[in-house]
Structure formats: structure tokens, C-alpha cells
Ligand SMILES: Nc1ncnc2c1ncn2[C@@H]1O[C@H](COP(=O)(O)OP(=O)(O)O)[C@@H](O)[C@H]1O
């Protein structure tokens with residue numbers, strides 16, 4: 155099972171996404187297989203940081219069961235061969251307000267990701283989504 159690293163803070167604009175993106179890239183460069191998972195549902199931006207303005211696959215595809223394995227939602231990033239991204243964008247309103255059953259299915263699949271390390275960018279605040287993901 156991958157080591158999961160959650161990056162969170164009570165406030166927005168604290169630097170979570172910058173830290174997550176740089177940490178994920180640094181770990182990839184050190185030789186680990188890394189997935190950056192953008193769970194800032196409703197405010198996902200990791201894809202933009204890596205220049206993937208319209209990712210082919212997003213978290214929405216997993217939540218809507220267009221793909222079954224969360225690992226298949228992790229797209230390769232051109233910046234480094236060891237780094238993949240689960241892009242949090244897609245149908246943002248639906249994702250931000252996902253039902254509990256979908257959230258449970260999502261969290262369960264984190265244990266089956268094919269990576270050494272998963273860095274998780276969690277949205278700001280104390281919503282149930284942020285707390286549950288953490
Ligand atoms: N270490 C830093 N030094 C200067 N600016 C930073 C640093 N970390 C983040 N920022 C800037 O602060 C803003 C918020 O960062 P971001 O990572 O998006 O925060 P969060 O994900 O916590 O909302 C961005 O404009 C980002 O470029």
C-alpha cells in the first residue's frame with residue numbers, strides 16, 4: 155500500500171497546493187512512484203499548476219463510474235515520468251457535493267493506488283469532505 159501524505163489547513167491561500175505540487179514532484183525526482191491527488195473538491199487547481207488545462211480523465215469520471223479503478227484516473231504528467239495526477243476538476247459542483255456513498259468508495263480506493271507515495275491536496279476549512287479526506 156502507498157504511503158499517504160495529506161496536506162491540509164484551516165484557511166485557503168495558505169500554500170497547500172504549492173506545497174503538494176512541489177512535494178510530489180520532488181519525491182518523483184528522488185525516484186519514487188508518486189501520485190498527486192487533488193481532493194480540493196470545488197476548488198481543484200493542481201492540473202493547472204502542471205499545465206493540464208483540460209485533463210482527459212478526472213475525479214468526476216471515477217465518481218460517475220465511467221472508470222472503475224481510481225488508479226485509472228491518475229494521468230501521467232509530462233513534467234516527470236514518475237509523477238501522475240488525479241485531477242480534481244470535471245463536474246465541479248457535483249464533485250464538491252458528492253454523496254457519502256461515493257466518498258466512501260473514493261477513500262477506499264486510495265489503498266489500491268499503484269504508487270509508492272500519494273500526496274493528497276485537501277481543500278481548506280472544516281467541511282465534512284475536508285475532515286473525512288484528512
Ligand atoms: N512559499 C510561498 N511563497 C510565496 N508565495 C506562495 C508560497 N506558497 C504559495 N504561494 C502563493 O500563495 C497563493 C496561494 O497558494 P496555494 O498553494 O494556492 O494555497 P492553498 O492551496 O492553500 O489555497 C498562490 O498565489 C501561491 O502562488
Ligand SMILES: [Mg+2]
Pocket residue numbers: 170171172194199275
Ligand atoms: Mg489549493
